[in-house]
Amino acid sequence: MTQYRNLILAALVLTLVVVSLGAYVRLSDAGLGCPDWPGCYGKITPLHAAEHIDAELAERPDGPVSHAKAWKEMVHRYAAGTLGLLVLGIAALGWRGRRETAGGPGLPMLLLGLIVFQALLGMWTVTQLLKPLVVTAHLLGGMATLSILLWLWLRERGQASHVYFARVDHLRASATLGLVLVIAQIALGGWVSSNYAALACTDFPLCQGVWMPPMDFEHSFTLHRELGETAAGDLLPMAALTAIHWVHRVMALIVTVYLGWLLLRLLRTPGYAGMGMVIGGLLMLQVALGIGNVLLSLPLALAVAHNGGAALLLASLVWLNYRVRRR
Secondary structure, three states: OHHHHHHHHHHHHHHHHHHHHHHHHHHOOOOOOOOOOOOEOOEOOOOOOHHHHHHHHHHOOOOOOOHHHHHHHHHHHHHHHHHHHHHHHHHHHHHHOOOOOOOOOHHHHHHHHHHHHHHHHHHHHHHOOOOHHHHHHHHHHHHHHHHHHHHHHHHHHHHHHOOOOOOOHHHHHHHHHHHHHHHHHHHHHHHHHHOOOOOOOOOOOOEOOEOOOOOOHHHHOOOOOOOOEOOOOOEOOHHHHHHHHHHHHHHHHHHHHHHHHHHHHHHOOOOOHHHHHHHHHHHHHHHHHHHHHHHOOOOHHHHHHHHHHHHHHHHHHHHHHHHHHOO
């Protein structure tokens, strides 16, 4: 099943690209660069839709549509569509070779279903005008796709190379909790980004010059609402954006402390020191990128790197959980 493994690896690499492109589109305010789906004004490329884009620009020069934004959005869609075809191929090969693969066709079929749901979320992101719940769910779906592909690749690679690991049952619960905490932090980060709350605090470690700024928790984590609005349709107050940002910071501290403790355990476990160093290095990179985004007022390259770093940190925890469960 060499072709199967290679296809999984290609999809895994492309998923990292798609996740980064999605962050770039969102952070450069290009999410509505093409206000329909799956094409751009019903056309296959922004070049074919140039007349419609020009008309929109003439009517709303400062609106969400421009030629550059349309291309950013469509390049992301092309990459996501290619990923969808790769996943379809993985599911087909996994089903055809179900007696030869390491774990059967269940996980590839689940992955195919997830990709279909991701496509729907991509459509709803546009049709629902960047509704925070939909945008955050789309981000989490991308991270879930990455995780499943990595697990599949590790599983097939392990079968091909007959790689086995020592029993480390004492690490299972710790590794699982680490993964859960990273997922929760990514969800919070997505909520910060989808609500444009990244600059609600522009200093560090304080927030607006104090440890506990005025915050509105009632409206900050209401899921079913439009972008920039409360559930009642009023303008979302600054205190709500501050609460979103502040909670993300607190969770970052919790994750850093916990993964630091997990790193020490890994360093003391034979065969896991290298993995611990990888996790520790990615964690420190994420902390530095997060602080840099605040102090430098969210430069685009740094913000996209923060999203990519989150994907890599998640991948490292998935890798750890795979290893502690393998024999």
